[in-house]
Amino acid sequence: DTAVSQTPKYLVTQMGNDKSIKCEQNLGHDTMYWYKQDSKKFLKIMFSYNNKELIINETVPNRFSPKSPDKAHLNLHINSLELGDSAVYFCASSLSFRGQGSGYTFGSGTRLTVV
Amino acid sequence: RKEVEQDPGPFNVPEGATVAFNCTYSNSASQSFFWYRQDCRKEPKLLMSVYSSGNEDGRFTAQLNRASQYISLLIRDSKLSDSATYLCVVNKRGYGQNFVFGPGTRLSVLP
Numbered sequence: 001d002t003a004v005s006q007t008p009k010y011l012v013t014q015m016g017n018d019k020s021i022k023c024e025q026n027l028g029h030d031t032m033y034w035y036k037q038d039s040k041k042f043l044k045i046m047f048s049y050n051n052k053e054l055i056i057n058e059t060v061p062n063r064f065s066p067k068s069p070d071k072a073h074l075n076l077h078i079n080s081l082e083l084g085d086s087a088v089y090f091c092a093s094s095l096s097f098r099g100q101g102s103g104y105t106f107g108s109g110t111r112l113t114v115v
Numbered sequence: 116r117k118e119v120e121q122d123p124g125p126f127n128v129p130e131g132a133t134v135a136f137n138c139t140y141s142n143s144a145s146q147s148f149f150w151y152r153q154d155c156r157k158e159p160k161l162l163m164s165v166y167s168s169g170n171e172d173g174r175f176t177a178q179l180n181r182a183s184q185y186i187s188l189l190i191r192d193s194k195l196s197d198s199a200t201y202l203c204v205v206n207k208r209g210y211g212q213n214f215v216f217g218p219g220t221r222l223s224v225l226p
Binding site: 042043090103107109 | 200
């Protein structure tokens with residue numbers, strides 16, 4: 001039973017297209033995230049939602065739009081894809097505590113290649 | 116100064132060796148610290164949290180030095196299966212869930 005599942009696993013698409021990546025967690029966590037890992041393997045946070053509310057929105061082009069229909073789902077829509085968007089996108093979730101942090105559980109990643 | 120810094124390695128060690136990684140962080144207000152492990156083409160997985168008093172989990176020992184703002188991970192009796200990239204993780208603003216990942220240290224355990 002997968003804890004954090006994201007689809008698709010692989011996505012190859014042409015520049016200019018619009019695509020979505022979906023993420024679902026069945027851990028009962030209240031916070032979900034999108035991270036981007038580029039070719040240099042650096043993991044950088046993009047967005048975070050807590051109970052469907054956007055709480056972190058790092059400097060990300062507004063072509064990227066997250067949507068959280070409920071606290072178990074966080075989707076990522078990307079408009080007008082560019083070559084530089086090629087990366088692995090990881091969804092993650094956690095249970096937040098006031099003043100403390102617990103670790104994340106990651107999905108297996110979506111490898112996006114823009115050609 | 117970067118928020119979280121690690122020596123990228125690679126560290127190439129023989130099986131059975133003891134190896135230690137350090138990580139420094141810039142935000143003195145940070146309160147949560149973790150080590151994650153990432154295998155090639157896989158997602159990061161939580162290895163262990165790092166507590167103020169230091170903590171051990173089998174062959175793995177984590178230490179935190181708040182005064183010098185670094186954390187360490189010690190692996191004893193290295194196994195081939197320990198080969199991976201080890202990511203240091205620190206929360207960004209001293210609270211909540213905004214974590215910053217270090218660039219990772221690559222470990223190769225050789226037979």
